[in-house]
């Protein structure tokens with residue numbers, strides 16, 4: 001199956017999305033923060049990213065979901081900064097500290113090509129919401145130099161539907177987190193009380209665009225939706241609500257990665273609320289909820305970071 005963006009490049013849709021996304025940067029409303037700063041003039045809003053994307057690192061990644069990794073890895077590009085403010089972020093230095101370096105479109109295109117030439121099965125944009133225009137700007141340059149592997153939009157889930165529509169027919173694989181069900185919790189831990197509402201809308205739009213995850217004969221993802229849910233200590237993620245929503249309102253055939261590897265990072269270290277890993281019982285409970293909801297396409301991962309209860 002050819003990558004979606006090749007057709008969009010041919011029929012002018014990619015150019016149109018790029019043109020519109022650059023317009024949006026003038027009064028930035030790319031994400032639900034609606035900062036309205038002029039990023040074309042390098043003004044910075046909540047995400048502290050101006051005209052150009054900041055890249056922290058890139059390379060083949062073997063810790064992602066099985067259908068993305070295959071034998072040769074997922075070609076991850078980690079963007080610095082974020083439009084969420086998660087106090088427990090597992091990449092705190094990148095998302096809050098902004099470790100990394102600004103890259104212009106030509107260099108970003110080169111990075112994509114390097115990853116493809118290294119054998120990666122896809123280009124995996126990590127934390128892309130605030131740099132949609134920069135990705136769209138680099139993409140035609142990369143296509144002209146031979147880019148052809150699928151694109152993965154690997155997001156925290158705090159996205160605007162109208163911005164996602166710019167990516168319709170361009171992104172092949174959406175991989176959003178669905179972090180929290182309770183607005184009070186998302187307000188406290190991610191500085192975004194509207195996160196659950198935004199994530200529900202985003203998942204609906206992503207699924208409308210690409211459908212359930214499809215793989216080739218070798219088990220490598222080609223197109224579709226893959227949802228991540230990190231189980232949090234003390235039930236704070238609202239796992240029951242999240243999995244019920246996915247089953248009832250997205251699809252019971254959704255590919256879901258229920259993740260056990262939460263460990264305290266950043267401001268979570270020493271916290272009475274989230275200063276511990278999850279227990280084996282908490283993770284098993286999450287798996288039981290998935291089973292009850294009829295979600296059977298679960299990523300096969302090993303349990304990490306568990307404490308065992310006596």
Ligand code: SF4
Pocket residue numbers: 028029030031032033034035036037044045046047048049083129130131
């Ligand atoms: S992308 Fe950045 S500047 Fe634009 S609205 Fe979101 S947080 Fe604000």
